[in-house]
Amino acid sequence: QQPVQSPQAVILREGEDAVINCSSSKALYSVHWYRQKHGEAPVFLMILLKGGEQKGHDKISASFNEKKQQSSLYLTASQLSYSGTYFCGTDTGIGANNLFFGTGTRLTVIP
Amino acid sequence: DVKVTQSSRYLVKRTGEKVFLECVQDMDHENMFxxxxxxxxxxxxxxxxxxxxxxxxxxxxxxxxxxREKKERFSLILESASTNQTSMYLCAITQGMSTEAFFGQGTRLTVV
Structure with missing residues (x-):
């Protein structure tokens, strides 16, 4: 049930934009996004619930298309602090409160 | 502040050993992973x-x-550790459905 992320890795120059995709084979109730810096625990960015709502968090936003079982994370005007590994987390909303994380996308922002 | 504590940051065990990884939370969250x-x-x-x-x-x-004998503690047990279980192990907690997850700092386990 692990969702698949793409791309696996991306390198950006400061100020450039990036999109990270997350795709699941299961119907989803919600999608989470987290960022993990090297040697640290993942940190929550945002959660999107069923309904296709787009959310924003400074220059980082995300969308959720529950029909396609997909979510995308948009990073605009990237900063050096955006570097890290990004994970999506998915919850089917069925049965026990589950939370499956994706394969990860390593984002490197260079000056 | 939410606290999720994993018992060890680094652990080295021998093949065949029984290994316990502990995760303790102080938030009374119902879900642990x-x-x-x-x-x-x-x-x-x-x-x-x-x-x-x-x-x-x-x-x-x-x-x-x-x-999980008590709400605040969730243990992961490797009955007979093998080298392919060498990895970073992370514990996380959530409260209810579709809510923010909080993670522990992780345990890097090496099985030799």
């Missing part, structure tokens, strides 16, 4: 628990078991 993190494979769910003594298998439960 164990993941392993490997390069290129992301975070893979091993087991999770939604209540005391209740557990569900994740994607990769083979070779692992869990125990």
């Amino acid at each position: 164990w993941y392993r993190q490997d390069p290129g494979l992301g975070l893979r769910l091993i087991y999770f628990s939604y209540d005391v003594k209740m557990k569900e298998k994740g994607d990769i439960p083979e070779g692992y078991s869990v125990s």
Whole structure:
């Protein structure tokens, strides 16, 4: 049930934009996004619930298309602090409160 | 501040040993999860628990078991450690459905 992320890795120059995709084979109730810096625990960015709502968090936003079982994370005007590994987390909303994380996308922002 | 504490940051065990990884939370959250993190494979769910003594298998439960005797503590057990269980193990908690997850700092386990 692990969702698949793409791309696996991306390198950006400061100020450039990036999109990270997350795709699941299961119907989803919600999608989470987290960022993990090297040697640290993942940190929550945002959660999107069923309904296709787009959310924003400074220059980082995300969308959720529950029909396609997909979510995308948009990073605009990237900063050096955006570097890290990004994970999506998915919850089917069925049965026990589950939370499956994706394969990860390593984002490197260079000056 | 939410606190999720894993008993060890680094652990080295021998093949065949029984290994216990402990996760303790101070937030009274109902859901607790164990993941392993490997390069290129992301975070893979091993087991999770939604209540005391209740557990569900994740994607990769083979070779692992869990125990949740008290709400605040969730243990991951490797019955007979093998070298392919060398990995970073992360514990996480959530409250209710579709809420923010809080992670422990992780345990890097090396099986030799």
